[in-house]
Amino acid sequence: MDPQQLRFIDIPSPFAFRPGVIRALAPVGATRDEILSELLDGDGDKPFVLDTGTHRALHFDLIYMQSAMRMSDPNALELPYTRYMMAFLMFNRAPRHIAMLGLGGGSLAKYCYRHLPDAAITAVEANPQVIAFREQFLLPGDDSRFRVICADGLDYVKAAEHIDVLLIDAYNDVGLPPTLFAAAFFEQVRRSLAPDGIAVMNLAGSRRERGECLKMLKQVFAEQVIAIPVQDDGNHVAFAFNAENALAGLAHHANHAAELTDSLDLPFALILKRMLASARRLKDRQQ
Numbered sequence: 001m002d003p004q005q006l007r008f009i010d011i012p013s014p015f016a017f018r019p020g021v022i023r024a025l026a027p028v029g030a031t032r033d034e035i036l037s038e039l040l041d042g043d044g045d046k047p048f049v050l051d052t053g054t055h056r057a058l059h060f061d062l063i064y065m066q067s068a069m070r071m072s073d074p075n076a077l078e079l080p081y082t083r084y085m086m087a088f089l090m091f092n093r094a095p096r097h098i099a100m101l102g103l104g105g106g107s108l109a110k111y112c113y114r115h116l117p118d119a120a121i122t123a124v125e126a127n128p129q130v131i132a133f134r135e136q137f138l139l140p141g142d143d144s145r146f147r148v149i150c151a152d153g154l155d156y157v158k159a160a161e162h163i164d165v166l167l168i169d170a171y172n173d174v175g176l177p178p179t180l181f182a183a184a185f186f187e188q189v190r191r192s193l194a195p196d197g198i199a200v201m202n203l204a205g206s207r208r209e210r211g212e213c214l215k216m217l218k219q220v221f222a223e224q225v226i227a228i229p230v231q232d233d234g235n236h237v238a239f240a241f242n243a244e245n246a247l248a249g250l251a252h253h254a255n256h257a258a259e260l261t262d263s264l265d266l267p268f269a270l271i272l273k274r275m276l277a278s279a280r281r282l283k284d285r286q287q
Contacts (some may be wrong), residue, residue, distance in 0.1 A: 020052035067105025095164035102170035
């Protein structure tokens with residue numbers, strides 16, 4: 001249903017383990033009981049927000065959290081994997097064009113908008129109902145350097161070019177959409193990047209799914225891919241470099257990592273350390 005035909009409705013959370021207020025999109029005239037029943041018994045394809053007063057989170061169900069915002073600091077990166085994804089700054093401190101596949105609650109979009117004022121930022125989201133929650137997560141409005149578009153991620157990268165940084169976090173209620181879980185998608189991703197561009201991907205789901213994604217990335221990016229586990233999180237984050245032999249120069253970014261760790265209070269020094277360890281293990285296996 002078109003989000004313009006829907007309204008927000010607040011429902012007290014009925015669960016002690018998830019206290020707060022559930023905010024959902026509902027047709028005019030729908031009752032709270034009907035909406036709650038649909039959220040609990042439905043197929044999980046409709047996003048909703050759980051507001052605890054201190055935090056606001058985007059969900060497709062009450063088990064997994066898609067995105068989170070701390071009300072006292074709305075621009076902070078609340079979930080650990082988002083901090084890891086920002087580690088592209090170690091390799092490009094001043095990207096001109098950042099594209100994001102998957103908006104969610106907009107954590108990465110807000111962070112880039114605040115800290116990278118010279119970057120043009122495009123957030124691509126396939127689900128219009130997710131976009132309808134953008135004001136709930138205090139995202140900026142579209143302007144000369146930031147826009148949110150409703151489109152399929154594959155369609156977007158097919159038409160895009162000269163992207164400096166592409167952040168891929170496009171999971172929906174069932175995982176990664178089939179169009180994005182294919183070698184053809186990753187080929188378009190690489191083609192859309194600038195010569196020294198970087199694609200950064202959140203790898204969630206089962207170990208098998210993560211492994212298949214990583215295998216396709218490595219095939220398309222000529223093995224110039226490094227993936228690391230996120231501390232205190234079940235996710236991994238993969239960095240795919242368009243430039244040749246990019247992994248050979250990882251250690252040269254140690255100073256950048258230390259500086260950014262101090263200035264942004266993000267764990268870039270730890271992330272680089274994990275990247276170097278992963279690169280060494282990969283080299284040992286190849287010998």
